[in-house]
Amino acid sequence: MSEPKHPGTIQFIDGATKEVTKTVDAKEVPASIRFAKDEAGELVPVVKVVAFQEGDRRTLREYGPEGQFLRSTVQLRNAPR
């Protein structure tokens, strides 16, 4: 699938404080993060990643240029080995 044009930057936001913690150049992140599919299954640029964390769970919600929700990933803390 051909990649659409990215507006340029991705904002990282702390879900708890709603503060922008970082703004990165989209070129610095892997394509799998730079783009995600929208509701229609079309690849669109990710421009905002909101992170929520509580204990051993972190959720990353990614949004497109129109504020549309693209995907939500739940991450778990690895079991100590």
Place this chain on the structure above:
Amino acid sequence: MTRRIGGAGTGPSPLSRSARTPPPPPKGAPANTAAAASTKLREARYESRFEDTDAARPKPQAGAGKASAKAGAKAGAAAPKEDPKLPADVRKTLDQQLALHPKDSAACKTLNALAASPGFQGMKEADQQKLLKYVGGTNVDLSGPARSALSKKLGSDTFKKADAGKQTAQLQKFLTDQPATPKVVAPQKDAFKDTRLPYKLHGPSNVKDIAFESGKADAVKYEVEVDGKKYPVYLPKKADKATTHSIDEVAKGLAALPKSSRALVKEVLVEGKPNPADAHWAKEYNDPNFSSYMTAGADGVINIYPSKPKQSQDYLDGTMIHETGHTLSIKQWGADDSDKRWDGWKAAIKSDGIVPSKYAKAAPSEDFGEALQLYQQVKGTPKEAEVRAMMPERFKIIDALLAEKPKP
């Protein structure tokens, strides 16, 4: 040990009748009761209210007297002087909550101690109700830990030595902070054993070059049929059984989803390898110890990644409900929870007061995911009524949402 009705535990021991302990209420003079049986029950509970908990004993203090007099007037002129000063509806809730614990005298002790404390009597009636419903249930998610924490609080010097007003403030803070609430809604063992829909597996068939998030690979494809609809599920050809969910586990997960959430699922990709984005997230968040477990996309695709050790069926079920719940709520009310359409949910959060987990406080949308998971876990079980009583407004909205035809 003999148990009283409602599991209120033993009667007052001679030791517990200290000088500070108020005498039992005059026989036959209960407020707001007509039936003799009910009178007996209340007396039994009244007596047990003061057993062995210092915290339970109202102390002679200015604030308490005032609060008592006021509440006493509310309860009816015939109320005996020492009858706990609670509005009739609150007392009714107390009785209902006590009746949930016929074999748990410790639970009853805590509830009785709470009700008898001047601090509780000084709370607003709506907050008294909330607190009783919160700490009075038998559910292990919220009420169990809350009751233990409250029991400790009631027995602490900070509480016991406080005057009525300060006790009220402490209870109010307890109700607001909900310090014992779990970090996340815990998966319930066998939560969906009886409520999961039946499912049928079609396949497998071998398919080539499937675009897993973790890279293109050949796969086996199944179709999981639930409620008359088929959901494609792709699994890696060579899966590590110790870390990768099986087709049956995924099918069970789909069968445990609320119908409206399931309707939004297009396909499931069981990934054989970790999410390639993990390395980047580790760098971004300066913490290498997190791995992706599941992604739910706006397009209806669910990716499930290997977990070490592999997460339980209950965990898979719960996470699927939570994650697809985001897709559901976003479809209904928008991606940004400052959207006006979220106002109803936000008002419900405020009105209910009790949160499903600490994590739920992160955002209204996370509150929805957590509440939906809890809702689905207790729906149709004996726990539903008491959890619903803690979150009546949210449950009402979810009822309506799940009854609706999902938006196309």
